[in-house]
Structure formats: C-alpha cells, structure tokens
C-alpha cells in the first residue's frame with residue numbers, strides 16, 4: 001500500500017512530522033486555549049439559551065456527551081449534578097450538549113434524578129443537527145460519524161477557553177479533576193503563578209518561567225522557595 005503523506009519540518013531538517021494526506025482538511029477554526037468561546041443560541045432544558053449572556057461573569061464547565069439513555073453518559077451527568085454546591089461555591093455553571101432531541105433529554109434527566117438522587121438542574125443543550133458540535137470540534141469521525149465525543153471546556157468569566165479535554169466514548173470523565181483545574185486556574189490567576197503536577201488547594205504554587213528572580217523576591221518575600229533557577233515555589237498565603 002502506498003501512503004500519500006504530507007508534513008512539516010524545521011528549517012534545519014532535524015525535526016519532521018508526517019501526517020497521512022487523508023487528514024488534510026480545509027482550514028477552519030478549531031477551539032484553542034485563550035480563544036473566546038463562540039456565542040450560540042440553542043434550545044435547552046431551561047429554554048432558549050443565549051450562551052454569552054448566560055455564561056459571562058461565571059466560570060463555565062461545558063461538556064458534550066454522546067447520547068441520552070447510555071451508560072457512561074448517565075454516570076457523568078449524575079456525577080456533575082452531585083457536585084452542585086461545590087460548583088456554585090466556585091462560581092461555576094455546568095452545561096452539557098448532545099445531539100439528542102429536547103424531549104428525550106428531558107425524560108432521561110428525570111430518570112437520572114430518580115435513579116441517582118440528584119436533580120439535573122444544569123442546562124442540557126439540544127443540538128440535533130450538530131451545528132454547535134461541528135464548529136466546536138465535538139464530532140470525531142473515526143470515533144463516531146454522528147455522535148458527539150466527550151469533549152469538555154472550562155471557560156472563564158471573560159468567556160475565554162482555559163481548558164480543553166477529549167475523552168473516548170467508553171471512558172467517563174471525573175468532576176473531581178474538573179474542580180481541581182478550576183481551583184488551580186482561580187488560584188494561579190489571582191497571583192500570576194502556575195500550578196505543579198497534581199496540585200491541590202493548599203499546596204505550593206510555582207513562579208512562572210517569565211518572572212525574574214528579583215520580581216519573585218519582591219512579590220513573594222519569605223513565601224518564596226528557590227529550589228533551582230528554573231524551579232521556584234511559592235508557599236500558600238498564611239491563613240488569617
């Protein structure tokens with residue numbers, strides 16, 4: 001079999017990536033970190049939703065899932081519903097999207113509430129034609145031709161995309177990890193810091209690479225711990 005490939009290489013020819021030509025596509029927008037999430041209008045379980053109006057000023061956890069009345073999706077929606085207070089405490093609004101009809105989503109949500117004991121009171125967006133899903137890269141043809149994959153965005157109060165994840169159809173996401181990333185984003189935004197691997201609230205944060213040592217000493221004083229020139233930790237603020 002002859003593969004037709006295209007690719008990209010560094011000017012010195014030392015680094016090269018080859019991609020099957022079948023993956024070539026007409027350039028179109030793909031959601032990237034830092035982009036403003038597109039505005040959309042759609043029918044949802046709370047009525048017509050104008051996304052920017054609804055989202056602005058809040059952190060948003062927007063997640064697509066493949067379909068109503070399916071096993072993994074059922075556990076994911078129940079998982080998010082069970083953390084209603086934790087989301088509210090962080091000023092986070094959850095919203096989910098699938099290509100199901102509104103009527104089916106409503107019956108399913110009622111059933112999930114009965115089964116898991118948590119009302120599904122965040123919006124379920126119905127996108128039966130895949131209009132939003134297509135633009136936001138939620139349909140991956142090699143995974144499924146029509147259904148939306150488990151894609152998720154964390155969007156900040158200024159409507160910028162701050163995290164993007166994609167999970168396989170067969171693996172459920174973990175709301176605990178979503179809350180951890182939101183905590184980390186809020187903590188690092190507050191002091192222009194970064195969060196290390198596995199960071200949890202109360203753990204030290206990291207000075208960003210672009211910050212000079214002088215600036216770090218001035219800003220963080222005895223909270224600063226210089227491990228290496230490239231690895232500088234900042235202890236949490238003492239509790240008042």
Ligand code: BEZ
Pocket residue numbers: 066067070071072073074147169170
């Ligand atoms: C699920 O939620 O279990 C599921 C939905 C669609 C395709 C595969 C799995």
